[in-house]
Amino acid sequence: MSERKLDVIMIKKLKIVIPCSEANHVCDKSQYKESSFNEKIKLYIHLMYCGACRDYSSTNTRLSSIILKSKVTCIDKKYKDSMKNLFEKAMNNSDFK
Amino acid sequence: MPNQLLNPNKWIDLYADYLFNFTISRVNDKEVAQDLVQETFLAALKSMNNFKGEASERTWLISILKRKIIDYYRKINSNKGQAEVRIKYNNDFETEGDWLEEHVADPYDKTAEDIIQNTELGEAILNCLSKLPEKHAEVFRMKTIEGMETEEICKELNITASNLWVIIHRARTAMASCLKENWM
Numbered sequence: 001m002s003e004r005k006l007d008v009i010m011i012k013k014l015k016i017v018i019p020c021s022e023a024n025h026v027c028d029k030s031q032y033k034e035s036s037f038n039e040k041i042k043l044y045i046h047l048m049y050c051g052a053c054r055d056y057s058s059t060n061t062r063l064s065s066i067i068l069k070s071k072v073t074c075i076d077k078k079y080k081d082s083m084k085n086l087f088e089k090a091m092n093n094s095d096f097k
Numbered sequence: 098m099p100n101q102l103l104n105p106n107k108w109i110d111l112y113a114d115y116l117f118n119f120t121i122s123r124v125n126d127k128e129v130a131q132d133l134v135q136e137t138f139l140a141a142l143k144s145m146n147n148f149k150g151e152a153s154e155r156t157w158l159i160s161i162l163k164r165k166i167i168d169y170y171r172k173i174n175s176n177k178g179q180a181e182v183r184i185k186y187n188n189d190f191e192t193e194g195d196w197l198e199e200h201v202a203d204p205y206d207k208t209a210e211d212i213i214q215n216t217e218l219g220e221a222i223l224n225c226l227s228k229l230p231e232k233h234a235e236v237f238r239m240k241t242i243e244g245m246e247t248e249e250i251c252k253e254l255n256i257t258a259s260n261l262w263v264i265i266h267r268a269r270t271a272m273a274s275c276l277k278e279n280w281m
Contacts, residue, residue, distance in 0.1 A: 028266050032240065034247065059273045066280055067241060072219040074242050075117045075131055083135050084109050090142055091105060 018042045023053045031064045103148055112155055115223040116162055123166055137162040225275035229268055237268035
């Protein structure tokens with residue numbers, strides 16, 4: 001068996017090469033620091049030869065950084081729920097149907 | 098331009114976070130901001146008949162909120178003494194006798210500009226978020242802005258983890274293309 005064939009078998013067995021869909025999934029997980037070390041290695045190998053995923057990855061990283069930079073926040077869930085209750089009561093008391 | 102219609106059932110889900118971020122950048126107090134948003138919704142409900150349909154729902158709510166913010170500042174400054182600007186002379190031995198101008202903010206300091214830019218950016222992010230399908234926006238907000246754990250979101254919304262990641266992927270793609278023109 002030639003060396004090249006052996007390499008292909010090794011790559012397939014270790015699943016080093018991942019499809020674009022999986023690469024995107026790992027990239028999304030990485031934005032939330034939820035990807036494992038193995039997944040990151042596979043992603044970097046994929047990014048070496050896939051331009052489309054490189055674009056997606058850089059856009060994704062930029063999106064994360066601008067969200068972080070904006071310091072955008074949300075209302076506390078508890079407060080929002082109590083606000084909804086109060087608002088519903090007010091709606092029922094008003095003429096709004 | 099067609100007349101806009103009001104749909105108060107959706108107000109809190111659609112606009113509460115947008116109004117909250119608008120307020121917090123102006124009053125700098127989380128609890129006060131939450132109260133002002135709540136007061137805005139209640140005031141809007143009362144004055145629904147005054148809505149002419151010329152502006153969008155959100156613009157109309159913002160105009161009410163601006164009034165509420167002004168009222169808030171009037172209220173806290175109602176005592177004359179609080180409205181005055183008080184400059185404390187520096188009693189520090191080393192800096193005694195220094196010019197007052199040295200205490201004034203540096204006009205070339207970028208901090209103020211950065212704050213304004215970040216406020217606008219926050220508004221742009223929430224604007225884009227409101228354009229997403231409801232479920233996508235909710236998952237994206239919980240995961241990205243509130244920083245909730247995957248398991249927690251899945252439990253709350255009764256979805257599987259793989260379902261969550263598909264939604265996150267679609268939401269991120271949509272958000273990126275929405276913000277691309279001006280911010281990325």
